[in-house]
Amino acid sequence: MKRRIWIQLAGAMLALAAWSTGAIAQAVEEAPDALIKRLSDDVLTAIKSDKAIQAGDISRVITLVDTRIMPNVNFQRMTAAAVGPTWRQATPEQRKRLQDEFKILLVRTYSGALAQVEDQIVNIKPQRSAPTDIDVMVRTEIRGRGDPIQLEYRLEKTPGQGAGWKIYNLNVLGVWLVETYRSQFAQEITAKGLDGLITVLTERNKSNAKKG
Secondary structure: OHHHHHHHHHHHHHHHHHHHHHHHHHHHOOOHHHHHHHHHHHHHHHHHOOHHHHOOOHHHHHHHHHHHHHHHEOHHHHHHHHHOHHHHHOOHHHHHHHHHHHHHHHHHHHHHHHHOOOOOEEEEOOOOOOOOOOEEEEEEEEEOOOOOEEEEEEEEEEOOOOOEEEEEEEEEOOEEHHHHHHHHHHHHHHHHHHHHHHHHHHHHHHHHHHHO
16 A cells, blocks of 8 residues: 555656656747747737836836846846956946946836837747857847837857846847947946946936936
8 A cells, every 4th residue: 555655656756857847948948039039029018018117117117127028138248248348357246236227227228118119019030040059149020110120139048047048138220239338338447447337327327217
């Protein structure tokens, strides 16, 4: 009797392990273009159903970014690339403040565009990468009123816990986000150092908050 119970228990544990492994593998193996399509559709749907975001509520935009977008972004790499070589000299506290202020800056910069989402749809262009690539570009096109908007995403495949594809750069109409900010940040770092850059970002965010 006990032997049969243990066999059933072992069988249940094996089935659960197989299910868990399959679920994890499915999440890890999601193709980069499928990830971008799912994420884009999810965000567009959330915006279209949220009147507060459409009215320009920054707190709602930040919540959307934190819950839907940030889990799919390697934001540390994005911030490090924007800061440039000086990032290696930054303390953990400086790195945290740079990431926090940079995120607020980006959210406020693009919140106006998010608030204008109406009937847009996202088309994914044919993928040019090989299955073995760990760094790829996904090209998309946003269609709605007016001319189509070309968006390109750079993604890397990350190992270990939380493995999967993560976004680390974005190209809007031929302008790469990280490179744009890198030139701006370099001027501030040269003139005032890392703490000076943090101060500038903090003051800019406070000023933008007052302007609404």
